[in-house]
Amino acid sequence: MSASYILKRVLAAFVTLLFILVFNFFLFRTLGDPVKLIARDQQMSVDEQDALRKQLCLDRPPLEQFTQCYMPQLLHGNLGQTASGDDVSTLIWDRIPKTLLLTGTATLLATIMGVWVGIKAGWKRGSRFDRWTLMTSMTFYSTPEFLLGMFFIIVFAAWLGWFPISGYQNVVTPTTGFAHVLDVLNHLFLPCLTLTLGYFGEYSLVMRASMLDVVAEDFTTASRAKGIRESEVRNRHVVPNAMLPIITASVLYFGFIIAGAVGVEYVFSYPGLGLLTVDALDSTNLALLEGLFLFFSAAIIVANLVADVLMGYVDPRIRYG
Amino acid sequence: MSAVSAPTGERSARQIAWSRRLRAGKASWAIYRTSGIGLAGLAIIVAFVVIALLAPLLANKSGTLITYVAEQHQPHNAPPSLAYPFGTDHFGRSVLTQVIWGARVSLLVGAIATLGALLIGSAIGLSAGFFGGRVDGILMRLTDWFMVIPWLGLALVLAAIMGKGLVSIITVIVITSWAFPARVIRAQSWAVSSRPFVERARAIGSRDSHIIATHILPNSMPIIFTQMVITGASAIYTESLLSFLGMGDPNSVSWGTTLEDAFNQGALTAGHWWQIVFPGMCIILAILALTMIGYAFDQVLNPRLRDR
Amino acid sequence: MNESVLSLRNVEITYQLRSGPVPAVRGIDLDVPAGSVVGLAGESGCGKSTVGNAILRLLPEETDVTGQILMQGQDILLMKGKELRAVRWGQASIIFQGAMHSLDPVKRIDEQIAEAIQAHDAKITPKATSQRVGELLEMVRLPARRGREYPHQLSGGQKQRVMIAMALACKPALVIADEPTTALDVMVQAQVLDLLRELQAELGLAVVFITHDLSVLTEICDRIAIMYAGKLVEEGDADTIFTQPSHPYTKALGGAFPRIGNLEDRFTPAGLDGDPPLPQAMPSGCAFHPRCPVAFDRCAIEDPERFPTPTGGTAACLLLGETRSRA
Numbered sequence: 001m002s003a004s005y006i007l008k009r010v011l012a013a014f015v016t017l018l019f020i021l022v023f024n025f026f027l028f029r030t031l032g033d034p035v036k037l038i039a040r041d042q043q044m045s046v047d048e049q050d051a052l053r054k055q056l057c058l059d060r061p062p063l064e065q066f067t068q069c070y071m072p073q074l075l076h077g078n079l080g081q082t083a084s085g086d087d088v089s090t091l092i093w094d095r096i097p098k099t100l101l102l103t104g105t106a107t108l109l110a111t112i113m114g115v116w117v118g119i120k121a122g123w124k125r126g127s128r129f130d131r132w133t134l135m136t137s138m139t140f141y142s143t144p145e146f147l148l149g150m151f152f153i154i155v156f157a158a159w160l161g162w163f164p165i166s167g168y169q170n171v172v173t174p175t176t177g178f179a180h181v182l183d184v185l186n187h188l189f190l191p192c193l194t195l196t197l198g199y200f201g202e203y204s205l206v207m208r209a210s211m212l213d214v215v216a217e218d219f220t221t222a223s224r225a226k227g228i229r230e231s232e233v234r235n236r237h238v239v240p241n242a243m244l245p246i247i248t249a250s251v252l253y254f255g256f257i258i259a260g261a262v263g264v265e266y267v268f269s270y271p272g273l274g275l276l277t278v279d280a281l282d283s284t285n286l287a288l289l290e291g292l293f294l295f296f297s298a299a300i301i302v303a304n305l306v307a308d309v310l311m312g313y314v315d316p317r318i319r320y321g
Numbered sequence: 322m323s324a325v326s327a328p329t330g331e332r333s334a335r336q337i338a339w340s341r342r343l344r345a346g347k348a349s350w351a352i353y354r355t356s357g358i359g360l361a362g363l364a365i366i367v368a369f370v371v372i373a374l375l376a377p378l379l380a381n382k383s384g385t386l387i388t389y390v391a392e393q394h395q396p397h398n399a400p401p402s403l404a405y406p407f408g409t410d411h412f413g414r415s416v417l418t419q420v421i422w423g424a425r426v427s428l429l430v431g432a433i434a435t436l437g438a439l440l441i442g443s444a445i446g447l448s449a450g451f452f453g454g455r456v457d458g459i460l461m462r463l464t465d466w467f468m469v470i471p472w473l474g475l476a477l478v479l480a481a482i483m484g485k486g487l488v489s490i491i492t493v494i495v496i497t498s499w500a501f502p503a504r505v506i507r508a509q510s511w512a513v514s515s516r517p518f519v520e521r522a523r524a525i526g527s528r529d530s531h532i533i534a535t536h537i538l539p540n541s542m543p544i545i546f547t548q549m550v551i552t553g554a555s556a557i558y559t560e561s562l563l564s565f566l567g568m569g570d571p572n573s574v575s576w577g578t579t580l581e582d583a584f585n586q587g588a589l590t591a592g593h594w595w596q597i598v599f600p601g602m603c604i605i606l607a608i609l610a611l612t613m614i615g616y617a618f619d620q621v622l623n624p625r626l627r628d629r
Numbered sequence: 630m631n632e633s634v635l636s637l638r639n640v641e642i643t644y645q646l647r648s649g650p651v652p653a654v655r656g657i658d659l660d661v662p663a664g665s666v667v668g669l670a671g672e673s674g675c676g677k678s679t680v681g682n683a684i685l686r687l688l689p690e691e692t693d694v695t696g697q698i699l700m701q702g703q704d705i706l707l708m709k710g711k712e713l714r715a716v717r718w719g720q721a722s723i724i725f726q727g728a729m730h731s732l733d734p735v736k737r738i739d740e741q742i743a744e745a746i747q748a749h750d751a752k753i754t755p756k757a758t759s760q761r762v763g764e765l766l767e768m769v770r771l772p773a774r775r776g777r778e779y780p781h782q783l784s785g786g787q788k789q790r791v792m793i794a795m796a797l798a799c800k801p802a803l804v805i806a807d808e809p810t811t812a813l814d815v816m817v818q819a820q821v822l823d824l825l826r827e828l829q830a831e832l833g834l835a836v837v838f839i840t841h842d843l844s845v846l847t848e849i850c851d852r853i854a855i856m857y858a859g860k861l862v863e864e865g866d867a868d869t870i871f872t873q874p875s876h877p878y879t880k881a882l883g884g885a886f887p888r889i890g891n892l893e894d895r896f897t898p899a900g901l902d903g904d905p906p907l908p909q910a911m912p913s914g915c916a917f918h919p920r921c922p923v924a925f926d927r928c929a930i931e932d933p934e935r936f937p938t939p940t941g942g943t944a945a946c947l948l949l950g951e952t953r954s955r956a
């Protein structure tokens with residue numbers, strides 16, 4: 001695939017990032033006076049407020065703020081400090097691995113399951129498998145992840161006691177090595193199951209619809225006419241074509257993947273980015289909220305870029321346009 | 322061997338157009354009716370709307386106030402019983418009352434936010450598809466940017482700055498939901514605008530606004546409707562999550578705030594499952610119903626998805 | 630008399646839709662002798678494409694197909710699994726309408742042709758396959774190297790030629806061409822037809838040519854069979870069927886095509902009022918009688934069988950029966 005294709009996409013991603021940075025800038029500085037908001041929570045004297053204002057560059061005109069303070073800070077990876085003096089970028093950075101572990105695993109499992117179910121349901125349209133999985137997929141799709149998490153806690157943690165109710169590891173008796181891994185997995189199980197089932201519905205429904213579209217195409221009948229087995233028709237021709245929209249659908253769903261993760265981390269008190277986000281809300285930690293907003297946006301932009309490049313690679317109509 | 326007779330001219334063009342649309346509507350309904358899923362979804366949503374509208378008749382509004390239930394000495398955390406079919410919460414409020422009155426807020430927020438998002442999305446989508454060229458390029462760039470904004474992140478920011486409450490929630494949904502429908506509507510608008518009769522309308526000198534209103538918009542209504550249903554489903558989801566996380570209006574009851582209260586009061590660990598399950602089921606059913614309607618309507622639009 | 634490569638005996642095809650059964654084909658007999666080109670003509674909805682698809686059993690599973698479809702003597706309707714797959718492409722292949730969508734968009738051309746070859750010859754080596762693919766492409770006047778391309782990189786006419794090459798991959802005795810030129814513009818149409826004619830003559834293929842374009846039919850076919858409302862109304866020699874039509878419908882069809890330069894045609898366009906009947910609302914007796922200019926009382930009651938025509942074919946019209954009994 002041509003270098004110019006990738007280059008154009010990367011350029012577009014940068015421009016989008018720029019838009020987000022500008023949007024973020026105006027959002028936080030023009031919708032209300034940030035200093036007043038901070039002062040509201042922390043009882044600051046007028047002098048302290050002025051000092052803070054100077055520190056945050058808020059005493060200068062907007063354009064100067066943007067070019068002299070905002071952008072340079074960002075380029076250095078400085079996302080500011082929270083009220084308690086913690087560095088925002090460090091806070092965010094530290095939490096990434098845990099969230100990645102939870103959300104990444106869930107997304108991967110959900111995609112695999114959803115695609116497999118969608119293929120089978122779409123291929124044997126109207127079968128009992130199809131009808132059951134359709135309703136199941138729709139129901140899981142319609143269930144907010146945080147709610148599903150609570151249901152699971154009620155049944156499996158509180159009532160049956162099979163799994164811990166919250167957390168990442170046993171804080172009372174910390175473990176190491178292999179026992180630690182098991183401990184983490186034990187804590188990870190319910191939240192991960194929740195997210196997997198919550199995400200699965202979308203993938204299954206999209207894959208099924210995609211299969212139905214491709215099965216109706218002429219080339220499916222044409223390949224059958226060539227005298228190859230039904231399984232070969234499905235695996236060699238239908239599935240590869242049906243998979244293409246999944247890539248686009250996954251990216252569009254990304255916002256909900258993030259939201260689902262936040263909800264689940266909150267319900268399970270899982271110490272990841274999601275929990276950090278909700279804590280930030282409670283404490284009106286503007287710098288942290290700003291940092292998280294930027295982080296999530298950047299994640300979505302990157303996901304879009306990856307999907308575009310992947311599509312370019314996988315779909316010959318784009319590759320050899 | 323009779324020649325085709327000329328139109329009598331008794332009915333105006335507008336009447337003909339409307340009778341055509343009516344026929345198309347009836348044909349769509351005939352197809353929609355064959356989907357059990359579609360009918361079930363419709364029934365559920367109608368039931369919820371009726372419950373929400375009849376709330377004053379079904380439950381005493383004071384039952385949502387903590388002060389009132391304290392005066393009435395209603396039991397705290399009571400499991401479901403005949404007197405309280407959905408049980409009571411930590412403060413003694415009947416969960417059934419909460420759910421009935423909560424339906425109003427949850428559905429209203431969903432409806433208003435969806436309307437707002439679709440108004441913007443339709444305006445942008447129809448224009449982009451109709452005008453094409455530079456206008457299309459700029460509008461689609463804008464759409465792409467707004468699709469990237471993480472709605473949860475934005476919600477938190479708005480809650481911090483604008484304060485918590487329904488206005489914040491509706492604003493978040495509108496800002497982050499208009500972009501996707503805009504894209505879909507634009508594709509349809511472009512397809513319709515490419516048809517010869519639109520070219521003809523331009524040639525005879527119709528104003529652009531007239532063409533969009535009388536030709537492009539009606540032909541795009543099916544797609545717009547589907548997008549409304551889809552957006553509605555995600556609006557209810559969003560409202561419930563945001564309210565649950567604490568961004569809702571502390572003075573009004575919604576399904577999300579009911580869950581928030583229950584969670585914060587330790588319903589999970591204390592085993593008060595009814596405080597979570599009943600409001601939760603309502604949320605799931607409402608979203609599911611809209612999803613089912615969207616699914617059935619998809620079948621009306623795309624024959625490939627129909628049962629043979 | 631050539632043995633028939635394909636014989637249809639009283640074939641009836643009924644689609645099973647949610648709204649009820651739809652009889653698309655209501656009894657067809659057809660013979661395709663080896664090496665000959667038989668045209669299957671008719672208006673949209675008469676059932677000709679259905680017949681074409683039925684021959685290789687490509688209709689949806691729920692569709693009812695009764696009667697016999699004999700491929701080189703064997704009834705294809707009784708075949709299952711491996712036997713059926715061997716017949717598909719091995720004995721008969723099909724060129725679909727709209728080659729634009731008959732090729733898998735994400736696979737290279739040579740891969741798709743090779744797939745057909747390898748499905749019918751498990752032992753063939755990759756080298757031999759690739760050689761054969763090259764040969765086939767050259768046969769349809771495409772350079773062999775274009776096999777490395779994807780369908781979207783080819784024009785409409787080129788894609789159709791690829792379909793033809795693919796159809797010939799396993800050296801079938803019969804090729805079904807379902808409206809192969811309808812979606813192409815006229816210049817390309819001519820090229821593709823020329824190619825088909827050449828290949829047919831060279832390889833001695835039997836062809837069932839399905840189309841509604843009568844001018845194409847008369848050019849390329851040996852015999853022509855005309856369908857109306859799911860039945861054959863006339864069958865005969867391509868040279869005489871339109872110049873000496875026996876069935877009123879055939880006459881109307883022939884009349885509907887104006888002859889360029891003929892003044893009479895210019896000022897008196899002929900054609901038939903009305904539309905072909907919907908399968909759900911089939912007229913009694915002869916399905917054509919509501920539109921027939923020479924229908925008489927018995928036509929509404931009796932569905933005619935096929936009678937011999939003066940030109941050596943058959944036609945399903947009571948008038949022929951009348952003439953016979955009167956003679």
